[in-house]
Amino acid sequence: MRRLAVIGMGIIAILIIIALLAPVIATHDPTEINLKEAYLPPSSGHYFGTDGLGRDLYSRIVYGTRIALMIGIVALGIATIIGIALGSIAGYFGGKADSIIMRFVDIMLCFPSFFLILSVIAFIGPNILNVMIIIGATSWMGIARLIRAEVLSLKSRDFIVASRALGRSNFYIILRHIIPNGIGPVLVNFVFGVAAAILTEVALSFLGLGVQPPNPSWGNILIEGKEAMAVCWWIVMFPGMAILVTVMAFNLLGEGIRDMLNPRLRK
Amino acid sequence: MNILEVKDLNISFQDGASCKRVVKDVCLFINENEFVGLVGESGSGKSMLAYSILGILPRAARIEKGKILFGPNDMCALPEKDMRAIRGKGISMIFQEPFSSLNPVLSIGDQIGEILTVHEGLREDIAKRKVWEYLDIVQIKDPERIYYQYPHQLSGGQRQRVMIAMAICLKPKLLIADEPTTALDVTVQAEILALLRKLKEDLDMSVLFITHDFAIINEMVKRIYVMKEGKVVEEGSKDDILRHPNELYTQRLIMAARNILGDIGSGQDAGEKYVVEAKGLSKYYGVERGILKRDVKKVLAVDNVDIAIRERQILGLVGQTGCGKSTLGRLLLGLEIPDSGNVLVKGKCLSMKKRFFLSGILQIVFQDPYSSLDPKMKMGDIVLEGLGDKRMPRDRKDGILRETLSKVHLEYNEKDKYPHQFSGGQRQRIAIARALAVGPQFIVLDEPVSSLDVLIQQDILHLLRDLQGDIGMSLLFISHDLRVVRSFASYVCVMHEGRIIESGPVDEVYENPKEPYTKRLIKSIPAL
Numbered sequence: 001m002r003r004l005a006v007i008g009m010g011i012i013a014i015l016i017i018i019a020l021l022a023p024v025i026a027t028h029d030p031t032e033i034n035l036k037e038a039y040l041p042p043s044s045g046h047y048f049g050t051d052g053l054g055r056d057l058y059s060r061i062v063y064g065t066r067i068a069l070m071i072g073i074v075a076l077g078i079a080t081i082i083g084i085a086l087g088s089i090a091g092y093f094g095g096k097a098d099s100i101i102m103r104f105v106d107i108m109l110c111f112p113s114f115f116l117i118l119s120v121i122a123f124i125g126p127n128i129l130n131v132m133i134i135i136g137a138t139s140w141m142g143i144a145r146l147i148r149a150e151v152l153s154l155k156s157r158d159f160i161v162a163s164r165a166l167g168r169s170n171f172y173i174i175l176r177h178i179i180p181n182g183i184g185p186v187l188v189n190f191v192f193g194v195a196a197a198i199l200t201e202v203a204l205s206f207l208g209l210g211v212q213p214p215n216p217s218w219g220n221i222l223i224e225g226k227e228a229m230a231v232c233w234w235i236v237m238f239p240g241m242a243i244l245v246t247v248m249a250f251n252l253l254g255e256g257i258r259d260m261l262n263p264r265l266r267k
Numbered sequence: 268m269n270i271l272e273v274k275d276l277n278i279s280f281q282d283g284a285s286c287k288r289v290v291k292d293v294c295l296f297i298n299e300n301e302f303v304g305l306v307g308e309s310g311s312g313k314s315m316l317a318y319s320i321l322g323i324l325p326r327a328a329r330i331e332k333g334k335i336l337f338g339p340n341d342m343c344a345l346p347e348k349d350m351r352a353i354r355g356k357g358i359s360m361i362f363q364e365p366f367s368s369l370n371p372v373l374s375i376g377d378q379i380g381e382i383l384t385v386h387e388g389l390r391e392d393i394a395k396r397k398v399w400e401y402l403d404i405v406q407i408k409d410p411e412r413i414y415y416q417y418p419h420q421l422s423g424g425q426r427q428r429v430m431i432a433m434a435i436c437l438k439p440k441l442l443i444a445d446e447p448t449t450a451l452d453v454t455v456q457a458e459i460l461a462l463l464r465k466l467k468e469d470l471d472m473s474v475l476f477i478t479h480d481f482a483i484i485n486e487m488v489k490r491i492y493v494m495k496e497g498k499v500v501e502e503g504s505k506d507d508i509l510r511h512p513n514e515l516y517t518q519r520l521i522m523a524a525r526n527i528l529g530d531i532g533s534g535q536d537a538g539e540k541y542v543v544e545a546k547g548l549s550k551y552y553g554v555e556r557g558i559l560k561r562d563v564k565k566v567l568a569v570d571n572v573d574i575a576i577r578e579r580q581i582l583g584l585v586g587q588t589g590c591g592k593s594t595l596g597r598l599l600l601g602l603e604i605p606d607s608g609n610v611l612v613k614g615k616c617l618s619m620k621k622r623f624f625l626s627g628i629l630q631i632v633f634q635d636p637y638s639s640l641d642p643k644m645k646m647g648d649i650v651l652e653g654l655g656d657k658r659m660p661r662d663r664k665d666g667i668l669r670e671t672l673s674k675v676h677l678e679y680n681e682k683d684k685y686p687h688q689f690s691g692g693q694r695q696r697i698a699i700a701r702a703l704a705v706g707p708q709f710i711v712l713d714e715p716v717s718s719l720d721v722l723i724q725q726d727i728l729h730l731l732r733d734l735q736g737d738i739g740m741s742l743l744f745i746s747h748d749l750r751v752v753r754s755f756a757s758y759v760c761v762m763h764e765g766r767i768i769e770s771g772p773v774d775e776v777y778e779n780p781k782e783p784y785t786k787r788l789i790k791s792i793p794a795l
Contacts, residue, residue: 157638157639158634158639159638159639161597162631162639162701163641163652164602165600165626165630165631166626166652166653166655166701167626167627176641177643177644180643181642
């Protein structure tokens, strides 16, 4: 169990290094078009071959790592901050604040989130920033529910009452006692959420509403290769592999953290 | 003739890579129709010994050597199939926590009836009549009604009676009772003990009674084994052991049961002025229903209570679970808002707005030191939490920490450890230090020793008394344990269903209780 989590973490570390060092690792400019070299199979000049416009696939996938990780992490960062803030307010103060926030959560959960994302993107226009914000703004509800439940069970614990007896403010108690103790499940959710956000971005790009060309994202590399898939397997094979490995790595890590936090499985 | 003989029993417990021996060379026997006591603090291996007799040791535990002879059978060597035949019919057991030992989705009748139909092969209608009979034997009123009820609908005492009925319905030769009254209120405890004594007369069985409290088994057993760290350190007749305990450990357990705090200063005398005064204090809890969360029912937790604590006074507040004593304690500290009435702190009205400024005067220590300390904070930070973010030089804070820790006998160089690295008693010391660090004049002690081991209880009580003597703050000592209150407090209030029904100097109330409820409470204290 633990070993798989370490493997996941190793893969993520490598992906982060690739993202950071993309200009060094890439062999070509990812947007450079060279129609003379279109549809070349993998070779020593182009490790993953080229696409229909003669762009180097290897370099495009390397730069795509940047976008995938950035969208995953920033989107979930936004979702986590909204979720923690609303969830802990609902749980800690209870009463009306709780009712209003949780009903809002229920309403948000009523929308099929992918179509919500699609329609909002259609209005505000597809670009990386918008995609991150809209994914973040539609995936915080689970986190809010999670942290609310944590807060509810923590709130009645004696050390919180002791802190009130010592004259500490609500803000201090939430920040110093509740969040550090309730963060575990949120962290797990964050890691799983990153994987989901990466997949959402791929799906959006596949529909042409994600990251816009010529910026390379794994999703739009896939759709551009769709027509030539029957003859040029490498155009869909490599970005597909990249998505598979990344999502799997985050899921493995998330599962590992979840097991680590569960005292019943720890031994 | 003895029905059970344990010879040179050794049990080891596998914990990760390390192997710990929890039962060491234990020899023990029980005669027919005999009540035997097994006394020891928690962690002394007494429960492990009991589990091994029934063959229900946890997977990590292993019998290294020794024999457990029950009749002709060696329970250590018996195959699981034959062991099952002995469990229930030959040996059965009742546990400390009756709620977690009953299946919540089965009705009482089904749970007991199942045993009879499976083991005895009785027809269901005959089993049903038998169940009624046994519910009647354990003195449950209205067995026909209880038969159809579920565990959560019963009180703690009724659940324990049901457990006893389950344990005796196959007429076992040996009943093991593992702290059967520890989780119960004092009056209920007295009833269960009386029931066990009566069953001893009526039924033909032996009982191994496991406890940490000499007073509980005093009237029941003739012979006692005392266990410490896995070994039997003392055995013999009850009267001999009580009169001349050989081991210091046994002496301390007996002292704890009699609740003698020993020869320590009685603390400072109470002054004239009141630190905290409350008049007409009431608090109810609403039962909410519906989308709008309107209160549909009001439950009075504290009902029109007047209470006053003088300077340097130790006031005991006793009552059974759910009588509102904890809520009263929190109202006095301003941690809960009263629905009517008010609290005066040193003559000034306590309001929620001023709560912050009073934290230096009013403090609280809780029952469970495992939930009262933030597991993610270091010990030093926990103790200093009350000093807040006041701009105070580092070495001043350090000085306060050093001084406070030395008061509660904790090491300064352990300040960077986390709560889970301390033992239960040490954790309670940390909680006390946290309250002391702000220099309070009034501390509410909410069952401060109830979840601690017997011997550690004594240490903490001594510490609290010493601190009161040195510093001279007022204490409100909330407890359900009447023995502890008697030896600790000088003045006592008895609480029942949200009201204070009787109060006065400790000796007066204990010797001459006036209210019938108080009389019942005092009579329930197991005597030693």
